[in-house]
Amino acid sequence: MTQVFVIGVAVVDFVFAVGALPTRAAKHRAKQAEIVGGGCAANAAVAIARLGGQALLGARLGDDALGDIIVADLEFEGVDTALVQRFAAARSSFSSIYVDDQGERQIMNFRGSGLGLATDWIASAPPVDAVLVDTRWSEGAVAGLQRAREQGVPGIVDAEAPMDFEVLTAASHVAFSRDGLLSLCGLETSTAAGPQLESALRQAGQRLATWVCVTDGALGCFYLDAGRFVHEPVLPITVRDTLAAGDVWHGAFALALGEGQGEGDAVRFANAAAALKCQTFGGRKGSPDRAAVMTFLKENQQCS
Amino acid sequence: MTQVFVIGVAVVDFVFAVGALPTRAAKHRAKQAEIVGGGCAANAAVAIARLGGQALLGARLGDDALGDIIVADLEFEGVDTALVQRFAAARSSFSSIYVDDQGERQIMNFRGSGLGLATDWIASAPPVDAVLVDTRWSEGAVAGLQRAREQGVPGIVDAEAPMDFEVLTAASHVAFSRDGLLSLCGLETSTAAGPQLESALRQAGQRLATWVCVTDGALGCFYLDAGRFVHEPVLPITVRDTLAAGDVWHGAFALALGEGQGEGDAVRFANAAAALKCQTFGGRKGSPDRAAVMTFLKENQQCS
Numbered sequence: 001m002t003q004v005f006v007i008g009v010a011v012v013d014f015v016f017a018v019g020a021l022p023t024r025a026a027k028h029r030a031k032q033a034e035i036v037g038g039g040c041a042a043n044a045a046v047a048i049a050r051l052g053g054q055a056l057l058g059a060r061l062g063d064d065a066l067g068d069i070i071v072a073d074l075e076f077e078g079v080d081t082a083l084v085q086r087f088a089a090a091r092s093s094f095s096s097i098y099v100d101d102q103g104e105r106q107i108m109n110f111r112g113s114g115l116g117l118a119t120d121w122i123a124s125a126p127p128v129d130a131v132l133v134d135t136r137w138s139e140g141a142v143a144g145l146q147r148a149r150e151q152g153v154p155g156i157v158d159a160e161a162p163m164d165f166e167v168l169t170a171a172s173h174v175a176f177s178r179d180g181l182l183s184l185c186g187l188e189t190s191t192a193a194g195p196q197l198e199s200a201l202r203q204a205g206q207r208l209a210t211w212v213c214v215t216d217g218a219l220g221c222f223y224l225d226a227g228r229f230v231h232e233p234v235l236p237i238t239v240r241d242t243l244a245a246g247d248v249w250h251g252a253f254a255l256a257l258g259e260g261q262g263e264g265d266a267v268r269f270a271n272a273a274a275a276l277k278c279q280t281f282g283g284r285k286g287s288p289d290r291a292a293v294m295t296f297l298k299e300n301q302q303c304s
Numbered sequence: 305m306t307q308v309f310v311i312g313v314a315v316v317d318f319v320f321a322v323g324a325l326p327t328r329a330a331k332h333r334a335k336q337a338e339i340v341g342g343g344c345a346a347n348a349a350v351a352i353a354r355l356g357g358q359a360l361l362g363a364r365l366g367d368d369a370l371g372d373i374i375v376a377d378l379e380f381e382g383v384d385t386a387l388v389q390r391f392a393a394a395r396s397s398f399s400s401i402y403v404d405d406q407g408e409r410q411i412m413n414f415r416g417s418g419l420g421l422a423t424d425w426i427a428s429a430p431p432v433d434a435v436l437v438d439t440r441w442s443e444g445a446v447a448g449l450q451r452a453r454e455q456g457v458p459g460i461v462d463a464e465a466p467m468d469f470e471v472l473t474a475a476s477h478v479a480f481s482r483d484g485l486l487s488l489c490g491l492e493t494s495t496a497a498g499p500q501l502e503s504a505l506r507q508a509g510q511r512l513a514t515w516v517c518v519t520d521g522a523l524g525c526f527y528l529d530a531g532r533f534v535h536e537p538v539l540p541i542t543v544r545d546t547l548a549a550g551d552v553w554h555g556a557f558a559l560a561l562g563e564g565q566g567e568g569d570a571v572r573f574a575n576a577a578a579a580l581k582c583q584t585f586g587g588r589k590g591s592p593d594r595a596a597v598m599t600f601l602k603e604n605q606q607c608s
Contacts, residue, residue: 014318014398016400016412018412021327021329025325025404027411028410028412029412029413030413030415035398094337094339096402096412098400104329106328106330107330107331107332108322108326108333108402109332109333110337
């Protein structure tokens with residue numbers, strides 16, 4: 001079984017379905033709400049487990065009630081939590097998330113407090129087939145990527161702003177979010193258009209000397225393949241909830257690389273997994289299994 | 305000890321301190337966060353207990369983990385929870401709340417689900433000195449106000465939209481929020497000015513034939529006293545968090561009426577309690593005790 005070590009954030013998400021995102025400092029009523037596990041790394045780990053990989057999660061939590069809820073849900077999902085670190089008198093991270101009628105999500109995250117900074121438990125982790133990190137905790141991310149390099153396996157960064165340049169250069173593969181890429185290049189995130197994305201990605205690829213791609217929601221993924229700018233669009237789906245879709249993408253991409261798939265195939269696999277996730281409300285609860293992804297890819301291959 | 309029966313909502317609030325309220329469907333980071341008990345009725349009950357009254361809370365909760373957290377915190381605050389109703393397979397209510405740098409709050413509430421509708425436990429509640437209801441659950445509010453009328457004690461409504469006219473007419477005292485009053489009169493909530501507030505309050509007083517007032521945040525309270533439009537302003541304070549301030553106001557007002565104070569004195573008492581609450585971050589955790597309110601009133605009396 002392909003093993004992926006995922007290092008980063010695990011939280012509880014309080015997810016509210018709203019008609020439209022609120023704008024006034026008033027009282028608003030949610031149509032529906034769910035309490036679900038979340039966080040970039042934890043969501044990616046769940047996606048990997050559901051897709052048939054073995055996910056080893058390295059996350060830091062408080063020794064509090066929320067931490068218990070987070071670990072219990074990860075174990076229910078089949079994620080290996082042996083390396084999850086709990087800290088006394090620390091507070092676990094949690095988020096409030098509003099999902100509107102178009103499936104767009106707005107996230108408000110509390111990062112937790114009192115979480116330890118030692119990285120020795122990362123350096124001594126068992127051998128794996130790939131390492132995936134998010135950019136929340138730079139020292140941990142760098143330690144994980146160095147471990148990947150030592151073992152000669154892919155080291156992937158889910159690159160969201162704010163991020164340290166040191167993390168990006170330690171990776172073999174950098175998958176930017178749109179905002180992450182634009183902020184690296186000093187561009188305004190809300191106004192940048194398509195051509196700017198290509199130029200920003202080329203700039204990032206040259207500066208980092210690693211494989212780079214950018215995921216851009218409904219537009220899919222753009223990556224550089226031996227100097228060629230490639231667009232891998234998203235297959236047609238009905239979007240209900242984009243929450244955790246990016247994390248599912250990164251988990252699926254890391255798993256595919258760990259299995260030895262090429263980058264182009266891994267991007268298609270990740271696009272399919274993330275698209276299927278978007279069809280279901282409730283964040284990572286909508287993460288698909290392997291059979292669903294393979295069926296979806298096959299059906300859409302026959303159509304093209 | 306003066307006893308107040310408070311009927312309405314008890315929830316858990318996930319409160320995030322933010323610089324400014326978010327507008328984009330992006331990821332945002334909170335400066336600080338707290339998990340605190342909330343809900344109009346529950347906050348009012350805590351305010352009453354801290355002010356030296358006895359608060360008997362009638363609220364409906366799920367038989368879930370959030371319900372346990374809600375009840376435990378209420379008991380810690382000295383609220384009598386003997387009449388709190390728990391329902392199997394039901395979900396307790398929770399809210400996400402953003403408090404900005406000006407202390408203004410935006411609330412997103414999930415109402416819970418599967419909560420029972422019987423009101424017999426309200427009709428058979430023990431005698432009290434006042435009854436306070438919110439407008440979330442009309443049948444429960446009406447049952448509570450009828451109980452007050454039978455016992456010849458004040459029946460107060462915390463009147464927020466949406467609300468049933470039947471609830472308002474069953475009360476002896478209706479304390480509107482600004483939005484509640486304007487919606488009753490069919491006025492646009494965001495644009496109404498001062499003179500419209502007076503005209504709306506006079507209209508409401510005539511239609512309901514009860515004592516009416518409206519609380520309007522930093523402006524304080526406006527009420528009708530034998531046809532006279534009276535403004536009771538808020539004493540000068542530094543606002544850090546307005547969350548739960550209205551609920552503290554209603555709790556203090558109901559307690560003061562239950563103690564036999566006149567409406568004018570009760571409004572001043574409630575204004576002082578709510579103002580003191582606003583000086584502290586964390587919703588009802590900032591609710592003051594009796595000594596603090598009396599000192600605050602005394603200090604400001606000497607100044608005038």
